[in-house]
Amino acid sequence: MEAISTRRELLFFALRNKKMRVGISIFTFFVVLAIVGPHLTGYDPLDYVGPGYHPPCREFWLGTTTFGQDVFTQLVYGLRASFFVGLLGGGIATIIGLIVGFFAGYRGGMIDEILMMMTNVMLVIPTLALLIIIAAYLPYRGILIESVIIGLTAWPWTARAVRAQTLSLKTREFVDLARISGMNSIRIIAEEIAPNMMSYIFMVFILQFGGAILSAVGLDFIGLGPTRGISIGIMMQQAVLWNAIQLGMWWWAIPPGLAITLIVGSLYFMNTGLDEVFNPKLREM
Amino acid sequence: MGRYLRRKITIYILTFFVAVTLDWMIPRFMPGNPILILVSRFTGLPQSAKVMYSYLVKAFGLDEPLWKQYLNFWIAFLKGDLGVSIYMYPKPVVDILKQAVPYDVALLLPSITLSWIVGNKLGAVAARTKKLDSIVLPIFYILTATPYLWLGILLAWFLGVVLGLFPIAGAYSFSTVPSFSLDFILDFLGHWILPFLSLFIVMLGGWAIGMRNMIIYELEADYVKYLESLGASQQLIRKYAFRNAVLPQVTGLALQLGTIVAGALTTEIIFSYPGIGYILLEAILHEDYFLIQGCFLFIILGVLLANFFIDIIYVIIDPRIRYSYGGEI
Numbered sequence: 119m120e121a122i123s124t125r126r127e128l129l130f131f132a133l134r135n136k137k138m139r140v141g142i143s144i145f146t147f148f149v150v151l152a153i154v155g156p157h158l159t160g161y162d163p164l165d166y167v168g169p170g171y172h173p174p175c176r177e178f179w180l181g182t183t184t185f186g187q188d189v190f191t192q193l194v195y196g197l198r199a200s201f202f203v204g205l206l207g208g209g210i211a212t213i214i215g216l217i218v219g220f221f222a223g224y225r226g227g228m229i230d231e232i233l234m235m236m237t238n239v240m241l242v243i244p245t246l247a248l249l250i251i252i253a254a255y256l257p258y259r260g261i262l263i264e265s266v267i268i269g270l271t272a273w274p275w276t277a278r279a280v281r282a283q284t285l286s287l288k289t290r291e292f293v294d295l296a297r298i299s300g301m302n303s304i305r306i307i308a309e310e311i312a313p314n315m316m317s318y319i320f321m322v323f324i325l326q327f328g329g330a331i332l333s334a335v336g337l338d339f340i341g342l343g344p345t346r347g348i349s350i351g352i353m354m355q356q357a358v359l360w361n362a363i364q365l366g367m368w369w370w371a372i373p374p375g376l377a378i379t380l381i382v383g384s385l386y387f388m389n390t391g392l393d394e395v396f397n398p399k400l401r402e403m
Numbered sequence: 404m405g406r407y408l409r410r411k412i413t414i415y416i417l418t419f420f421v422a423v424t425l426d427w428m429i430p431r432f433m434p435g436n437p438i439l440i441l442v443s444r445f446t447g448l449p450q451s452a453k454v455m456y457s458y459l460v461k462a463f464g465l466d467e468p469l470w471k472q473y474l475n476f477w478i479a480f481l482k483g484d485l486g487v488s489i490y491m492y493p494k495p496v497v498d499i500l501k502q503a504v505p506y507d508v509a510l511l512l513p514s515i516t517l518s519w520i521v522g523n524k525l526g527a528v529a530a531r532t533k534k535l536d537s538i539v540l541p542i543f544y545i546l547t548a549t550p551y552l553w554l555g556i557l558l559a560w561f562l563g564v565v566l567g568l569f570p571i572a573g574a575y576s577f578s579t580v581p582s583f584s585l586d587f588i589l590d591f592l593g594h595w596i597l598p599f600l601s602l603f604i605v606m607l608g609g610w611a612i613g614m615r616n617m618i619i620y621e622l623e624a625d626y627v628k629y630l631e632s633l634g635a636s637q638q639l640i641r642k643y644a645f646r647n648a649v650l651p652q653v654t655g656l657a658l659q660l661g662t663i664v665a666g667a668l669t670t671e672i673i674f675s676y677p678g679i680g681y682i683l684l685e686a687i688l689h690e691d692y693f694l695i696q697g698c699f700l701f702i703i704l705g706v707l708l709a710n711f712f713i714d715i716i717y718v719i720i721d722p723r724i725r726y727s728y729g730g731e732i
Contacts, residue, residue: 140541235417238418239414239418242418242661242707243418243421243422243661243706244661244664244665244703244706245661245665246661246664246668247664247665247698251425251426251429251695251696251699254695255429328548333665335552335553336552336668336669339552339672340669340687341688342687354553354556358556358672358673363559363560363563363564363571364564364571366560368560371556371560372556375549375552375553375554375557376553378550379545379548379550380548382549382550383548386547386548387541387544
C-alpha cells in the first residue's frame with residue numbers, strides 16, 4: 119500500500135515539474151515521429167524519388183538531397199536508428215557500469231583496487247578514439263555492432279559514480295542486518311543496495327541514452343557507422359561531403375542535428391527534473 | 404604531494420601501456436585478415452598488390468611469433484616509427500601527424516581554457532538569483548546537448564554562407580604563405596574563429612551547469628551557515644563558495660577531455676581544418692590503417708599529457724592534497 123502511495127506521490131511531482139513536462143513532451147514527439155514517420159512517407163530513405171536540390175515543399179516536406187532523396191524520409195528512419203543505439207548502447211553501458219560499480223564499492227579491497235584501476239584507464243582513453251580503431255577494422259558494421267561497441271566503451275563514469283553511492287549505502291544498518299543474516303554479496307547487492315538506488319540508476323540510464331546517441335552521431339559522421347542504411351550521423355556526413363553548406367541547402371544540413379540536439383536536450387531536462395522529483399530538497403529551489 | 408603524483412603517473416603509464424597494446428592487438432585479432440582487406444583494394448593491379456602484400460606482411464611482422472611481434476611493435480614505437488602512410492605514400496606517419504598537431508593545439512587550448520573560465524563565471528552568476536537561473540539554465544542545457552559537429556554546420560552555414568563573414572574551409576587561404584606577417588595572421592584568425600566558436604559555445608554550457616550546481620550545493624554547507632551567522636556579506640560568502648566549487652570543475656575538466664577531443668575531431672572535419680581530426684577522416688576514407696593507428700596513439704598521448712598537466716594544477720590550487728599526501732605544513 120505504502121509503495122503505491124509513494125509512487126503516486128512521485129508521479130504527481132513528476133507531472134507537476136516543468137522541466138519534466140517539457141522534456142517528456144519533446145522526447146515523446148520524436149519517439150512518435152520515429153514510429154509513425156516511416157508510414158507517412160511512401161519512399162525508401164535511399165531511393166532517388168524526386169528532383170535534386172529541391173527546397174521543402176508539399177511533396178517533399180524537408181526538401182531533397184543533391185541526388186533527389188527525400189530528407190524527411192531519411193530523418194525519420196535515422197531517428198529510429200538513433201533511438202535503437204540509445205536504448206541498446208546506453209543500456210549496455212549502464213549495466214556494465216552498475217556491475218563494476220557495485221562490486222568495487224561493496225567488496226572493497228583488492229577487487230576494488232583492480233576494478234577501479236581498470237575504470238581509470240578506460241576513463242582516460244577517449245571513447246571515440248577507441249571506437250574508431252575498433253570500427254575501422256570491422257569491414258561490415260551494422261547498427262547492432264555499433265551499439266555494442268558504444269556500450270562497451272561508455273561505462274567508466276557510471277562505474278565510478280555507482281561505486282561512490284554504494285560505498286555510502288554499504289555502511290547503513292539494513293545492509294549490516296542482511297550481512298549478519300547470512301545473505302551472500304550478490305543477493306545483498308541485488309535486494310538491498312540496488313533498490314535503494316533505483317532513482318539514481320534511472321537517471322544514469324537517461325544520461326547514457328543521450329551519450330550513446332551523441333557518440334553514434336560522431337562515429338557515423340566520420341564514416342565508421344553502419345555500412346548500410348541511414349542514420350542521422352550519415353545524413354550529416356553526406357550533407358557536408360556534398361557541400362550542402364556551401365550550396366545553402368539548409369534543409370539538408372540543419373534538421374538532422376536539430377533533432378539530435380532537441381532529443382538529447384529533452385533527456386537532460388528530464389534528468390534534472392527527476393533529480394528535483396526524487397530529491398525534495400531541490401524542489402524548493 | 405609526491406605520493407599523489409606518483410599514483411597518478413602510475414595510472415597514466417598503465418593507460419599508455421594498455422592503449423599501445425590495444426593499438427597492436429586490434430588489427431591482429433579482428434575477424435578477417437587486415438592485410439587481405441588492404442590488398443583487396445589493389446585487385447585491378449595484381450603487380451602492385453603483390454608488392455603491397457609482401458610489404459605489409461613484413462610491416463606487421465606476421466611471420467614471427469606473437470610475442471616477438473609485440474616486442475617489435477614497442478621497439479619501433481619507441482624509436483618514433485609508426486610506419487608509412489599508404490594514402491600519402493611514402494610519407495612517414497609521424498611526419499604527417501607532427502604537421503597536424505600545432506593546428507589542434509591552436510584550436511583546443513584557447514577554446515578549452517576560455518570556455519572553462521567564462522562558463523564558470525556564468526554558472527556562478529546564474530546560481531545567484533532564481534529568476535535569472537530559470538532563464539539561462541535551459542539555454543545551458545540545450546548548448547551542452549548540441550553535437551559539436553552540428554553547431555559547426557550551423558555556424559558555417561549562417562555566419563559563413565548566409566552572411567558571408569568568415570571563410571569556412573582550411574586553416575588559411577591558398578593565396579597566402581605561412582609567415583609572421585600581419586596579413587597572414589589576420590587570414591589565419593579568420594579561418595580559426597568558426598571552429599573555435601563551435602567548440603567554445605558547446606563546452607560553455609557544460610561548465611556553466613556544473614558550476615551552478617556546485618554553488619547551490621556549496622551554499623548548503625556548514626561553513627556557509629557559519630559565515631551567515633557571523634553576519635558576513637553575501638559577496639564574501641559567494642567568494643568562498645566559488646573557490647570550493649572550482650575544485651570539482653578542475654576534475655571535471657580532466658574527465659571531459661576525451662569528449663572534447665572527439666568534438667574537436669568532428670569540428671575539424673566540418674571546416675577542413677588540417678588537424679588530426681581531418682587527417683583521421685582522410686585515413687579512414689582511404690583505409691590507411693597505419694595512419695589510423697598513428698592518430699589513435701597521438702590522441703591518447705595528448706589526452707594523457709593534458710590529464711597530467713591538470714593534476715599538477717590541482718595540487719597547486721588545492722592545499723588539502725599537498726598536506727594530506729606530503730605531510731608538509
